[in-house]
Amino acid sequence: MSFLIPFLLVFGFLCQTRAQEIEYCGNTPADVAFMVDSSNSMWAPDFKQQLEFVRNVTKMFQIGENLTQVGMATFGERVWFQFGFNMYKDKRSILRAIRETEQNHGISTATDKAIEFLRRHMFHRRFGSRPNVPHVAIIVTDGQSDNILKTMIEANKAKRENMTIFTIGIGQNVNADELRRMSSAPHHEHAFLVQNYNFLDSIKNKLAIKACTVTTSTTTTTTTTTTTTKKPTTTSTTTTTTTLPTTTTTTTTEPTTTTTTTTTTTTPTTTTTQSTTSTTPMSTTTTWMDVVRNVCENKPVDIVFALDSSDVVTSRDFWHQVKFVRDFTLTLDIGTNRTRIGVLLFSDKVVHVFDVNDHNSLSSALSDLYKMQRTTGGTRLEELIRYARLKSFRRTVARQSVAQLVVLITASASKDLHKVKTEAIKAKKNGITFLAVGVGKHYNQEELEVVVQHGDRSDMDNDLDSFSPYLDNVGSRRRQIFTVDSFPDLQSIVMEAAMEACTTEIAHISVADQACGTRQEADMVFVMDSESAGRKNTLKSLDFVKKVANSVDVGNDTIQIGMLQPDECIPPPESFKLDNDKDHLTSALETQDVDKLPGLIRELRRHEFNRKNGGRKDAKKVAIILVDGELAEPLKALKEARRAQLKGIEVFIIVVSKDPPQPEVRDMCAYPPQQHLFQVPDYDGLRSIEDNLIEMLCDEL
Known part of the structure; x- marks a missing residue:
């Protein structure tokens, strides 16, 4: 009957939102x-x-x-x-x-x-x-x-x-x-x-x-439950009657009457004594929800929830995570210019649910939240961290001067702690903060410490370690790790975790402000189809490439740029290799010329990203292909482009033509085409797409 759980959660949300508004802070004796x-x-x-x-x-x-x-x-x-x-x-x-x-x-x-x-x-x-x-x-x-x-x-x-x-x-x-x-x-x-x-x-x-x-x-421990019933229960007694409002974010489906020797405490809406009838009072004091909402009001934070969907998580456990996210988000001030939320699932692969810029209201975000389906597999936190760093907080999504936070829930440990640490260090350098929640007995505490990147705790005063959740002067002293015994216990940390999330410190340099190439190494190759363009237009193309090169961080550990040119009469100069020297690259571009496109793409696929040409094993591979007018052999060019993509090369196509591009040319680019296919009427028009192309190229860099 697990298929009923999503429906019950939706129904619980509708019924519970009102109940959560009457949570009290200090309302019991x-x-x-x-x-x-x-x-x-x-x-x-x-x-x-x-x-x-x-x-x-x-x-x-x-x-x-x-x-x-x-x-x-x-x-x-x-x-x-x-x-x-x-x-x-x-x-x-x-x-x-x-x-x-x-x-x-x-x-x-x-x-x-x-x-x-x-x-x-x-x-x-x-x-x-x-x-x-x-x-x-x-x-x-x-x-x-x-x-x-x-x-x-x-x-x-x-x-x-x-x-x-x-x-x-x-x-x-x-x-x-x-x-x-x-x-x-x-x-x-x-x-x-x-x-x-x-x-x-x-x-x-x-x-x-x-x-x-x-x-x-x-207070709860001093009472004993005497009656549980699906209908409001009437309790007759000569003692004082006090109504106990709801104090947690869970949904209560059955009211309960609780009695002590001096006090009768009950959650039904009406309790009758010999002389009085008490109903749940409307409090004038501050509620838990009010406290956290007040802290979170107008806080611009981008929060990505990463939920464990590995084999150790049952269907019921999975929906407890969904419930945690729901209750967590109820405390947030959701909006385009305020807090934004996204969701990922992870096991040995990462599943994208929605990005932080996909929803501008809580209701639409929750609608997508309830639709997601659990996956299965092992646990690879390094893949989750890498995905969050490069995809969830890519440049077209991340906002300037806004904290980027991943709320990670895990019930199991990864196999390679070193890889997790490597990715966590990169994430921290890129301005991403983690709040980690360990559930049950099978998570790795050391791994959680690595993920949140507390730093070398041996350098800290041992006497202060126990106070790390509440130190306010440095980010590493914030409470970034929570642990609970089981998935239902996630409800016990909702309020405090939400408050920590809302007060996440903004990185010294946000993701959006960092130089292109600081997040991921990339090898870029420009392919020039200038057979019919002529020397004048080829020079305009080279100026275009120089503009792109000057807009990114060129270097050994960042972005390297190379170019394939088509003139068989000119021997390949040194500049054919991937170049990490901007001055050398600029001067080399001045001497480049042209060749046929299908053969160039084949050369690109087979040799250009090889180590002997300066290619790096773990660098992202990018090809920017300029197509002049119509191709003589478009199908052959398409096949070569598809083969290049199968080898992990991200292909961008720039068509220089006043006519619509050929269908084969449209299909040569990577997905989605609206981010990888550009068209200009002539070579002077290349200037008009410079900024847009650079934005797309640098999105994950």
Whole structure:
């Protein structure tokens, strides 16, 4: 019944879009305590920036006695209590209290006392803390604690008492390892490190989302499911009733009623108690979707999703990838001048689904997404990377001053890590960034590291490694690798991955701005059919070739240019060989002459790209053939051109004639003909196609 899956996904999308709009950030009960560094190492303006950061994070919670409560304290050589969870009942009052907090100028950093205060006092009933909700502590500091051992002891005690600890280190004076060990596991999701106070604002969204995740997951574990039914369930009880809104991007097909000793939590639209009926409230707070959409708004990024379609991926797993892409794109600001998306499938071959410039709306892109079919085969990541570099972000597609990103999902490993590394290095040099997702147990972690090109991690401070997802100063420190246990678990990383994608840094030189020839080596040969053109027109052709040569990067490692000329009376000069010296090439072109076309194409195919003529094994082979008027033997020329294409030569045809080209001549060029066939009325008209031809020649170079 796997053929039903695409239909269900489409139906789920239509039904789910509305549901995703009511996801909440901090809507379930939680006590969140901020512990803010107030020591002498901090200037007053920096302290104010800390407070503003705390305010911005607090704004993302829904405040209330039965929802999220916020408390705050500052610390130096001791702790200064600011306000407890039960002191302020509304968000406005809390924000005012945070803003009015004064710096106490402690002479040292007693982080151990700060955590002890949180554990023994702040998260206590007398300060308004509730026993059956998550206890979340957010510790902000710009220095190392006075006693690391005591700090670790207190942190371990707090975590054993089910306190979730987030740590934020600011500047160069923090002890990264201490912050990592203080934080809850997994450490890379609970420990943040920023360069200075100005960077605090850049992590507020990530921190809030992580805090929301703690809130949701902890609350869920305190409930037990009592009834699951396809119809809304009525639960009678004398206790308080709270409605739990949807907090994930998955589609719920069956409502569930959840009951605890004090709270009845349910997802049906109506829940009845002895005295009241509660319906799902419309929240006034910021949702997860809102947070990410706000980050992604008006962000011009070109994103290509590369989905694993190898033999290890089942049909159901494949459609979980489709669902991931769908939910990912719902957070993006899709548009011609904003974010654009493309899709590839890969196994031991690459299948093109659609390019980033094929759709200017989300609906049309999703329509194509649902139509694609799974393939099979092995895993060759090097082919995927090469295809993305040369095809997906070719010059006619890539935009200037826009980040180019590949979101790669893989559940298996390639056979040749060296080839993967070679292609990944080229991709990085060409300005392409990768975000890699490993699924299951069979992907290669080292291969993911190679793909995202983190660089030589041995040169980095080992203490900082665990903070790499949240460092904001350099691209290599961004979180570019995600891992999940199974394909359904892809949903758990949608929001964070989307945020990383939207904030991808633009390469120093984008693909579109790089010189022609920097992405791929190419050997180009011009074939001149000047038997009836005469010397004057031949000279115009040579000027045309010089113009093309001067527009590309000619060199040993980039583009080499050669030419076949038809005069049998003139012995082949040195310039017949592929040339990597622009000055020598220019002077050599001045002396060239002409010959018959079919024989020239045969010579091109058999010998011109050979190593003895300067041809390179892995270089792209390109032939540009000028046809003067009608051919005497068009069928023979067509056969030779077809044979050349079978040998991997990309053939461009330029017809110089006022009459329509012969059918055989039209068929001589490579596919698609609109990119490989040009016509001008005379040799003076060659100037009119120079720019267009150069654009086509350089598209993948």
